[in-house]
Structure formats: structure tokens, C-alpha cells
Amino acid sequence: xxxKSANPAGPMKGxxxxxxxxxGDAEPFNNWKSVTKWAGSQGYIGVQVPSWDARCLDxxxxxxxxxxxxxxxxxxxxxxxxxxxxxxxxxxxxxxVHPAYDEQFDGFAPAEVRGNPKKRTEWAVQQVxxxxxxxxxxxxxxxxxxxxxxxxxxxxxxxxxxxxLVEEGFRELARRWTPILDYANDCNVDVAWEVHPGEDVHxxxxxxxxxxxxxxxxxxxxxxxxxxxxxxxxxYCDYIDRYHDRIKCFHVKDAExxxxxRTGVYGGYLPxxxxxxxxxxxxxxxxxxxxxxxxxxxYGYSGWAVIEWECxxxxxxxxxxxxxxxxxxxxxxxxxxxxxxFAGGGVDQEQLKRILGLSPAKAQKA
Numbered sequence: 001x002x003x004k005s006a007n008p009a010g011p012m013k014g015x016x017x018x019x020x021x022x023x024g025d026a027e028p029f030n031n032w033k034s035v036t037k038w039a040g041s042q043g044y045i046g047v048q049v050p051s052w053d054a055r056c057l058d059x060x061x062x063x064x065x066x067x068x069x070x071x072x073x074x075x076x077x078x079x080x081x082x083x084x085x086x087x088x089x090x091x092x093x094x095x096x097v098h099p100a101y102d103e104q105f106d107g108f109a110p111a112e113v114r115g116n117p118k119k120r121t122e123w124a125v126q127q128v129x130x131x132x133x134x135x136x137x138x139x140x141x142x143x144x145x146x147x148x149x150x151x152x153x154x155x156x157x158x159x160x161x162x163x164x165l166v167e168e169g170f171r172e173l174a175r176r177w178t179p180i181l182d183y184a185n186d187c188n189v190d191v192a193w194e195v196h197p198g199e200d201v202h203x204x205x206x207x208x209x210x211x212x213x214x215x216x217x218x219x220x221x222x223x224x225x226x227x228x229x230x231x232x233x234x235x236y237c238d239y240i241d242r243y244h245d246r247i248k249c250f251h252v253k254d255a256e257x258x259x260x261x262r263t264g265v266y267g268g269y270l271p272x273x274x275x276x277x278x279x280x281x282x283x284x285x286x287x288x289x290x291x292x293x294x295x296x297x298x299y300g301y302s303g304w305a306v307i308e309w310e311c312x313x314x315x316x317x318x319x320x321x322x323x324x325x326x327x328x329x330x331x332x333x334x335x336x337x338x339x340x341x342f343a344g345g346g347v348d349q350e351q352l353k354r355i356l357g358l359s360p361a362k363a364q365k366a
Contacts, residue, residue: 014305016046043324096148254285
């Protein structure tokens, strides 16, 4: 487990915004130039890019051409933003898919590999590797992703799981991800899995299982998103205390959990507005962001604070407009001196002994 000591790396960067939920076929969300201009106009200085969306970039070309990456970066810079990270959530999901979900997840893949799980997995692994190389070309230090899932359908232990099933599931997941992690190390980029229901890595315990299966690989890290902790009723602040050394990305995303006699944690068959646990636009939910930003600052988190907007009530444009000032309000300028330094002075050993009630003679004998 990571040691619980302050890390002087900081400061945190932001505000950033994840573009995945905003890209579309209408202006300003249908091309890279206009969407980065829009993000800059909303007060953001960074954008997290969905690498699967060709309206943003060609990920294969970005892996193969540094000059192409410089061109993409230049357009963003003209609009006042930079690339925070390139995301492979959808491709990472397809690295490991249980057959029960084949048809539902086929939509994340191109037509030529649909209906062929082996080819789809190979395509997904290659896409993730393209993104790691592209991240290196862009100068990004981390790549958000999902682990995928082979075990999720067994998450609730009924029917009871046979002995060894969980261990074998994580060994297989590690067999698929370890070559990717090795390539990530070659690229000097961290893989940051979002700890998320539906993935085999969905809480601290499962992250530990994955770490062990991957031999504690230094590139096996996490994206911290407190909204998923609210929906699972996990302590997101204790999670930071435990795993801060592995937190490489941060989604500023809110949620609420309001159970009743009709629905609770397992209310997933209902539409979002009727669930006990639901995502909310940042600032409208129950997440204690003041405490989160304080803890991340305490441990020297030096990555980006990125709004991920998801809400079943509020329009995305309003959520985006409110997001940048929300992050700015919560970001902490790290103090360069203690607040009570004015009362201090140089170290006087004799004074220390007097305050402790020790005479110089007694102190020498001790």
C-alpha cells in the first residue's frame, strides 16, 4: 500500500473539460477548431479528448506523426486551451468483454470487427496502443481508460461463485493489460483506469486485485471520479488517503444517493431520474469537493481537474458554463509558508531545553 505522506509534486492544473459528452453533428461541437474555441470561451484552459471521435482527431495518425500532433496542439493553443489527456474509455472497455455483453458493446467498435470478439479485442488493444503513443507525442503524462470486465456478471455472489473464479478472472484481465502497460512504460505514459461500476476494477479492493495480478506495474494507475463512489456508497476521501500515489487523473463529477423503500443501490432498471443514485451537474449533488481538493492538494496531485458533465436534469450547456468557475473556486494555491510562521524564529537549543523544564546539565547527562 502507498505510504501516507505528503507529496510535493503539485500544483493541480485546471479547469479542464472532457469533450466526450459534448461532441455532436452541430456547431460548435462537430470539429476540433470550433469545439476548442467553445471550451476556451467557457473559461476552460484544458480539454480531455475522446480519442475514438474522429471529429477531434485521427488517433492512428496522431500515433504516427508528431507534426500532425503539433498541428492539433496549435489549433487548441490558438483557442486558449491545451490537451489534458487522450481518453480510451470505449476502446479499453473492449479489451475485455464477457460474451453476455457482446452485442451491446459491438457498437463501440467499427463495423468490420463486429460479431467477432477476437478481432474486436485485437482492434481495441491496438487502439489503446495508438493512443499511448499519441499521448507521448502530445506530451500527455496519463491516459484515462476502462479495464473492461469478465467478472461483472458475477459481482453479486448469487449463484455462489466457484472457488478460484475471481482470481482467474483477474489473471486473465492482467494477461490482456500487462503488454499494454509495458508499452505504456515505453511511452512514459501512465494508464489511468476509471474506477467505475460495470468494470472489473470498480472499487479499491478490485484495484488491489488488479495491481497484484499485474505485478504492481508502475503504469497501472487510476482516474479518480467521486461520483461513482457516491453511487456505490464508498468513502471517496478514504480512497484518496489509501491510493493517492496511483491517482493520475481526476474527473470533477457530482452525484447524489437518495434511497427509499422502493429503490436503492441496485435500482439500475429504472430511468436515471427515478434511481436512488444518479449523476448530477457539478455542484448540484452530494460530493464534498472542498474536502477532495484539499486531500489531493495535501498529497501533491499535479494532474488536471477535469469536468465530466453528466446530469439527467440540467442541460449540458449550463453544466459546462458552471463547471469552470466551480473548479477555479475549489483549486488551492499551495501555501509557501505556515500560517503561524510569524510567531516563529530560529532554533535555540537552550530555549527548547528550558521550555521542556530541562537544565543544560541534566540534558547532557541524559
